[in-house]
Amino acid sequence: MIELQHLQKTFHTAGGDVKALKDVSLVVPDGDIVGIIGLSGAGKSTLVRCMNLLERPDNGKILLGGRDLTILSEKELRPIRKEVTMIFQDFRLLQQRNCLKNVCFPLELAGVGREEARKRGKELLELVGLGDRCDSYPSQLSGGQQQRVAIARALATDPKVLLCDEATSALDPTTTRSILELLRSINEKLGITIILITHSMQVVETICRHVAILDKGVVAEYGDVEEVFSSPKTAAAKHLVFPEGDEAAHAVDSDGMKQVRVVFNGSDATGKPLIATMAIELGISANILYASTRNIGRKTYGSMLLGIPGGEAELQKALSYLEKAEDVTVKEVKQDE
Amino acid sequence: MSNLITLEKLKAGWEIFLDEAPLALWETFYVTVLSTFFAFVIGLPLGVLLVVGEKGGVLPLPKWLMQLLNWIINLLRSIPFLILMILVIPLTRAIVGTSVGTVASIVPLVVAAFPFIARLVEGSLRDLNSGVVEAAQSMGASPMKIICKVMLPESLPSLISNATIAITTILGYSAMGGAIGGGGLGKIAISYGYQRYNYPVMLLTVIVLILMVVLFQTIGTKLSVSLDKRNRGKQRHH
Ligand SMILES: Nc1ncnc2c1ncn2[C@@H]1O[C@H](COP(=O)(O)OP(=O)(O)OP(=O)(O)O)[C@@H](O)[C@H]1O
Ligand SMILES: [Mg+2]
Numbered sequence: 001m002i003e004l005q006h007l008q009k010t011f012h013t014a015g016g017d018v019k020a021l022k023d024v025s026l027v028v029p030d031g032d033i034v035g036i037i038g039l040s041g042a043g044k045s046t047l048v049r050c051m052n053l054l055e056r057p058d059n060g061k062i063l064l065g066g067r068d069l070t071i072l073s074e075k076e077l078r079p080i081r082k083e084v085t086m087i088f089q090d091f092r093l094l095q096q097r098n099c100l101k102n103v104c105f106p107l108e109l110a111g112v113g114r115e116e117a118r119k120r121g122k123e124l125l126e127l128v129g130l131g132d133r134c135d136s137y138p139s140q141l142s143g144g145q146q147q148r149v150a151i152a153r154a155l156a157t158d159p160k161v162l163l164c165d166e167a168t169s170a171l172d173p174t175t176t177r178s179i180l181e182l183l184r185s186i187n188e189k190l191g192i193t194i195i196l197i198t199h200s201m202q203v204v205e206t207i208c209r210h211v212a213i214l215d216k217g218v219v220a221e222y223g224d225v226e227e228v229f230s231s232p233k234t235a236a237a238k239h240l241v242f243p244e245g246d247e248a249a250h251a252v253d254s255d256g257m258k259q260v261r262v263v264f265n266g267s268d269a270t271g272k273p274l275i276a277t278m279a280i281e282l283g284i285s286a287n288i289l290y291a292s293t294r295n296i297g298r299k300t301y302g303s304m305l306l307g308i309p310g311g312e313a314e315l316q317k318a319l320s321y322l323e324k325a326e327d328v329t330v331k332e333v334k335q336d337e
Numbered sequence: 338m339s340n341l342i343t344l345e346k347l348k349a350g351w352e353i354f355l356d357e358a359p360l361a362l363w364e365t366f367y368v369t370v371l372s373t374f375f376a377f378v379i380g381l382p383l384g385v386l387l388v389v390g391e392k393g394g395v396l397p398l399p400k401w402l403m404q405l406l407n408w409i410i411n412l413l414r415s416i417p418f419l420i421l422m423i424l425v426i427p428l429t430r431a432i433v434g435t436s437v438g439t440v441a442s443i444v445p446l447v448v449a450a451f452p453f454i455a456r457l458v459e460g461s462l463r464d465l466n467s468g469v470v471e472a473a474q475s476m477g478a479s480p481m482k483i484i485c486k487v488m489l490p491e492s493l494p495s496l497i498s499n500a501t502i503a504i505t506t507i508l509g510y511s512a513m514g515g516a517i518g519g520g521g522l523g524k525i526a527i528s529y530g531y532q533r534y535n536y537p538v539m540l541l542t543v544i545v546l547i548l549m550v551v552l553f554q555t556i557g558t559k560l561s562v563s564l565d566k567r568n569r570g571k572q573r574h575h
Pocket of ligand 1: 038041
């Protein structure tokens with residue numbers, strides 16, 4: 001278990017003080033995959049760099065298995081850094097070493113014998129799907145492959161925690177998915193706790209069980225991914241989940257058409273699409289004036305503003321139809337509201 | 338020009354040259370190589386210190402020490418070589434036993450070259466992507482391990498290019514050693530070209546010096562490129 005207690009970090013720059021972390025507390029259970037999401041400059045990298053003391057917090061504690069890391073000296077931290085390893089957005093492989101020697105590097109540091117290190121290195125490259133590229137140099141690999149090597153390197157010392165700072169931000173969507181898949185399988189097979197920094201909600205939805213929303217140096221919300229993303233409570237979280245704002249709460253100008261706000265609170269997204277079935281069954285083809293929904297897991301969250309043509313009678317029909325759907329709330333909104 | 342270089346003079350010069358060049362060439366060669374070597378022995382660690390010792394570096398050193406280091410390097414680099422050669426005579430005597438001769442000319446060359454090399458090494462290490470150093474720190478590498486296993490190996494191609502610059506520069510300086518009793522090609526050029534106005538001998542000597550520079554540069558560049566694993570990306574993988 002990693003426990004962060006009241007972390008604070010201020011950078012003193014020529015242009016003044018930057019409070020990167022104001023007061024961050026977070027508990028990450030063993031074996032979990034936690035996403036830390038936030039806008040640029042929110043302090044995500046600072047936070048994750050504090051977790052292995054690459055950055056020393058000014059205040060607060062970092063407890064790893066109950067042991068406070070902040071009181072340790074650089075030298076005492078070295079063995080800890082074998083337990084909490086890290087991968088980066090820009091891979092950071094040693095360019096003058098081939099893949100196998102890159103993976104062996106932390107083992108060399110740990111004083112593992114050459115042959116044993118090579119054996120372990122090969123196994124790890126095998127694990128990340130690059131067993132045939134031992135002798136390749138980083139410059140001969142694609143970004144995704146380089147990140148795989150970096151992951152193998154990060155696993156070499158049997159860590160308990162893997163920190164990922166924007167590990168997929170430099171990769172295309174397909175490669176991102178395969179790297180996330182790899183991280184998930186590592187989490188399942190080896191039980192390694194993964195803490196993943198990202199600014200992509202999709203990355204969090206794909207792999208994380210918990211998510212912390214970091215905003216201006218504080219944790220705005222922390223909880224289950226589905227819960228936080230479906231009903232964001234704080235302004236910061238709402239802004240992240242619905243960057244365009246929740247327009248559906250207000251009626252828009254639509255030539256006197258009746259308007260209905262539909263809120264999806266995790267309704268089944270695998271069945272028939274609600275608006276389409278209403279058109280087929282009632283013959284009411286609603287205009288989607290605004291929509292901001294997303295699918296998390298197999299459920300739909302978000303809201304829509306529908307324009308219902310044809311006057312009061314049609315409106316009432318539509319309302320009663322929509323109300324019957326599960327996990328959906330419906331409300332008429334008036335133009336002057 | 339026509340009465341400076343006649344066919345007879347050229348022939349005579351060629352003979353003198355053939356007579357004296359082999360030994361001088363050898364002297365210049367070993368003076369250059371040895372001076373570069375010793376200058377690296379001193380300059381490489383200093384260059385490393387300049388980078389790792391600063392605030393936020395891998396091995397932060399006291400500020401006064403860093404300032405002293407920078408100050409000494411700047412001072413030595415600003416003294417013209419001709420004057421430096423004279424200034425270090427007592428040091429040369431202390432080390433070599435005499436201040437004249439080929440071996441003695443190594444001392445001023447080393448003193449002149451090590452600060453230059455320290456700056457070149459500093460440049461090479463600064464060019465290194467700081468990310469890999471941080472990655473090594475995140476893996477629990479000690480400062481010594483970071484220097485020896487990350488910084489130096491990762492900047493090897495750049496260090497070799499800079500060593501090439503150093504050796505060709507030192508070659509040029511070594512010719513000046515001829516002015517204060519050093520041997521080598523510089524001595525021939527000065528004693529024949531300057532003191533006896535024998536231009537053909539001097540010209541031939543200069544040509545040999547040029548060829549040596551070309552040779553060092555070619556080998557250095559080839560070595561640097563072929564050792565750089567980042568260039569492997571351009572080759573096909575099988
Ligand atoms: N070494 C530093 N010196 C000074 N200020 C810093 C330093 N590192 C970070 N900061 C500042 O701290 C704040 C948080 O930075 P941080 O890198 O943690 O943000 P982030 O959430 O990772 O952003 P991004 O998504 O852009 O990576 C920023 O205002 C940044 O300018
Ligand atoms: Mg960042």
